Amino acid sequence: MSHIQSIDPATGAVVWEGAAAGRAEVDAALRCARKAFPGWAALAVDDRVAAVQRFKAVLEARKEQIAAIISRETGKPRWEGLAELGSMIGKVGISITAQAERAGERRSDMPFGAAVLRHRPHGVMAVLGPFNFPGHLPNGHIVPALLAGNTVVFKPSEMTPATGAAMAEAWAEAGLPEAVFQCIQGARETGEALVSGAIDGLLFTGSAGAGAHFRHLFADRPDVILALELGGNNPLVAWDGDVEEAAAIVVQSAFVTTGQRCSCARRLIVPDTAFGNDLVEAVAHLSGRLLIGAWDETPEPYIGPLISSGAAAKARAQFEGLVERGARVVEPFGSVEDRSAAFVRPAMLDVTGVSVPDEEIFAPVLQVCRVADFDAAMAAANDTRFGLSAGLVSADDGLWQRFVLESRAGVVNRNRPTTGAAGSMPFGGLGESGNHRPSAYYAADYCAYPMASFEASDASGNMGALDGKLR
Numbered sequence: 001m002s003h004i005q006s007i008d009p010a011t012g013a014v015v016w017e018g019a020a021a022g023r024a025e026v027d028a029a030l031r032c033a034r035k036a037f038p039g040w041a042a043l044a045v046d047d048r049v050a051a052v053q054r055f056k057a058v059l060e061a062r063k064e065q066i067a068a069i070i071s072r073e074t075g076k077p078r079w080e081g082l083a084e085l086g087s088m089i090g091k092v093g094i095s096i097t098a099q100a101e102r103a104g105e106r107r108s109d110m111p112f113g114a115a116v117l118r119h120r121p122h123g124v125m126a127v128l129g130p131f132n133f134p135g136h137l138p139n140g141h142i143v144p145a146l147l148a149g150n151t152v153v154f155k156p157s158e159m160t161p162a163t164g165a166a167m168a169e170a171w172a173e174a175g176l177p178e179a180v181f182q183c184i185q186g187a188r189e190t191g192e193a194l195v196s197g198a199i200d201g202l203l204f205t206g207s208a209g210a211g212a213h214f215r216h217l218f219a220d221r222p223d224v225i226l227a228l229e230l231g232g233n234n235p236l237v238a239w240d241g242d243v244e245e246a247a248a249i250v251v252q253s254a255f256v257t258t259g260q261r262c263s264c265a266r267r268l269i270v271p272d273t274a275f276g277n278d279l280v281e282a283v284a285h286l287s288g289r290l291l292i293g294a295w296d297e298t299p300e301p302y303i304g305p306l307i308s309s310g311a312a313a314k315a316r317a318q319f320e321g322l323v324e325r326g327a328r329v330v331e332p333f334g335s336v337e338d339r340s341a342a343f344v345r346p347a348m349l350d351v352t353g354v355s356v357p358d359e360e361i362f363a364p365v366l367q368v369c370r371v372a373d374f375d376a377a378m379a380a381a382n383d384t385r386f387g388l389s390a391g392l393v394s395a396d397d398g399l400w401q402r403f404v405l406e407s408r409a410g411v412v413n414r415n416r417p418t419t420g421a422a423g424s425m426p427f428g429g430l431g432e433s434g435n436h437r438p439s440a441y442y443a444a445d446y447c448a449y450p451m452a453s454f455e456a457s458d459a460s461g462n463m464g465a466l467d468g469k470l471r
Contacts, residue, residue, distance in 0.1 A: 002019070002186070003018070004019075004158050004185060004187060006161050008075070009074075009306065009308055010293075010294035010305050011294070012340060015162050016073070016161050018185055020186035020187060021185060023193040025184065026197060027197060027198075029179075031198075033152070034198065036177060036178065037121075037124060037150070039177065040149060040180045041120075041149035045104075049096055051146070051176055052096070052147060052174075053092060054174035055143075055171055055174040056089055057174075058170040058173045059089050062170065063082070063085050063086075063089075064082075066085055066166045067084070068295075069081075069162050069166050070160075071295035071304075072162075073160045073162050073163055074159075074160060074307060075295060075307065076304055077301050077302070077303070079300055084135055084136045088139045091136070091140055094423045094424055094440075094441060095143045095443070098144065098444040099144065099147045099148065102441075102442070103148060103444040103445070103447070105118050110454070112454070112461055113455050113456035114454075114455050114456075115452070115453070115454055116455055118451045120449055121149035121150040121447070121448055122201045122447070123151070123199075124152075124200050124201075125145045125150045125151070125199065125201040125203060125447070126154075126155070127145070127153070127155070127203045128155055128191055128203070129156045129157055129160070129164065129205065130205045130206050131159035132261060132362075134156055134163035134164065135166075137205045137229070138164075138205065140443060141227070141439065142154060144443040144444050144447045145201075145203065145443075146176075146180065147447070150200075150447060151180050152181050153182050153184060154181065154183045154184070155191055159308070161185045164183050167183065168183035195214070200225065201227070202214060202218070202226050202227070203446070204228050206231075207231055207362075208231050208360065208386065208432040208433070211434075211435070226435060226437070227437040227443075227446045229427070229438075230262065230388070230429070230433050231360040232387065232388030233358055233385075234264065234265050234267065234389045234390060234391075234418050235265070235267045235380065235391075236250060236254075236269065236390070236392075236393070236418055237378075237392050237403070238250060238279055238393040239275075239374065239377065240395060241394060241395050243275070243278045247283045249415065250279070250393075251283060251286050251290070252417040252419065253265035254346070255287060255290065255364045255366075256417070257303070258303045258363065259346075259362065259364035260362055262389075263411060263419045263421065265366065265389075266360060266367060267368075267369060268283070268367065268368045269369050269371060270371070271372075271373075271377070272352075272372055280330065287346040292336055292339075303346075304343075305340060305344075306342045308342055311363065312342050315363030316344075318359070318361045318363075319333040319347055319349070319365055320333075322349050322351065326354045327349040327351045329347075329349060330349060330368065331348040332347060333365065344363065346365075347363075348367075349366070349368065350368045350369075351367045352368070358383075374399060378402070378403070378406050382408050384431075385431050386429065386431050386432045386433045387432075387433050388409060388429030389412070389429070390408075390412050390418065391418040392412075393414075395415075409429060409430065410428045410429040410430060410438060422440075423441065424441055426439070426440055427439050427440035427441075
């Protein structure tokens with residue numbers, strides 16, 4: 001049996017270690033989940049609601065402890081780990097409301113009785129979690145899936161197993177029936193065993209490349225519901241307004257979580273004017289002032305390290321590849337003195353007139369493109385195979401109306417960071433950013449299927465439909 005570890009990217013210390021589940025262990029977990037499914041699905045919705053509310057209470061009681069695990073394992077500052085844990089807590093109430101609104105029961109009176117709409121769970125759901133939000137993002141699948149009556153087998157990212165283990169402990173303390181929720185640890189081999197097993201749904205958050213793999217893998221398995229929440233090469237068009245405020249929006253869009261959010265702005269599109277020049281300079285200046293440090297340092301940093309030194313090396317190679325293509329360095333991709341190799345400084349490149357790959361750089365790297373007019377800005381914004389998030393910085397209501405009309409993205413913000421999204425709304429993208437199954441409030445849609453029924457208390461009245469039509 002193989003062994004996995006998670007490493008604090010700021011210090012190199014081991015955060016968690018344990019055995020990775022092999023195919024036999026994965027298959028055993030799936031069999032247990034299958035056995036537990038009928039009983040869990042048969043429970044009244046109110047009983048399942050009570051269970052997830054108990055889970056919420058455990059999260060609230062362990063808030064500081066679990067947030068510290070998230071921060072230490074990912075490198076996120078303490079404030080961001082607490083924010084993620086807060087989102088996990090908030091997800092429970094939002095999911096309960098969404099379950100009732102989008103997947104509840106509806107009855108309409110009919111002459112013969114009633115037309116009834118119910119929603120039924122799929123069965124055994126596999127959830128694969130990402131490293132960047134190791135609690136919040138899988139939680140956004142798990143809670144709705146359990147509310148709907150599914151059982152869940154969850155594999156956290158191999159980079160963040162401690163967070164997954166903490167979630168499993170919280171569900172156990174909430175008193176779920178045995179095998180309704182199971183957490184299996186492991187890397188790629190464990191994930192492959194899980195998705196090739198006897199599952200009824202795969203709920204995945206991760207890279208576009210992995211998402212493309214799963215689309216192909218499940219092409220001949222139409223019985224498996226597939227919900228993909230993937231990355232993006234997200235545009236932020238900054239067109240007018242106060243330069244300082246606009247720069248703050250850009251910095252928060254591009255560099256929060258050290259650029260490790262799927263909704264981060266990767267491309268800054270500005271007019272080739274004095275405003276555009278001033279804004280680029282202001283963003284470069286402001287990004288250089290950001291506090292960088294370990295999760296528990298005082299004063300609190302704005303950003304911490306990338307998830308690993310390997311992630312930093314990959315991002316550096318992508319940055320240098322753009323320079324080789326002709327991009328002009330505005331702010332270099334630099335390391336941080338006296339820190340681990342996972343620490344990097346926010347970087348900026350001017351790629352105006354340069355042919356660059358339509359790829360997501362999952363790091364604090366921002367590409368600037370200058371355009372002549374708003375037509376060119378919209379063309380540049382939509383010139384991507386992705387479609388997760390997009391943003392406009394402008395006081396012009398007319399431009400905003402056009403931006404909303406023409407943008408090809410699932411999250412479109414105005415005068416706010418591209419990373420801002422409400423849990424009470426859907427979250428998902430188009431193209432390579434998803435498969436038209438947005439999560440957050442709409443997760444209830446893919447965690448259950450609709451069942452439509454005509455119902456009468458007895459069989460009377462049916463012969464009447466044949467009157468005059470019989471020999």
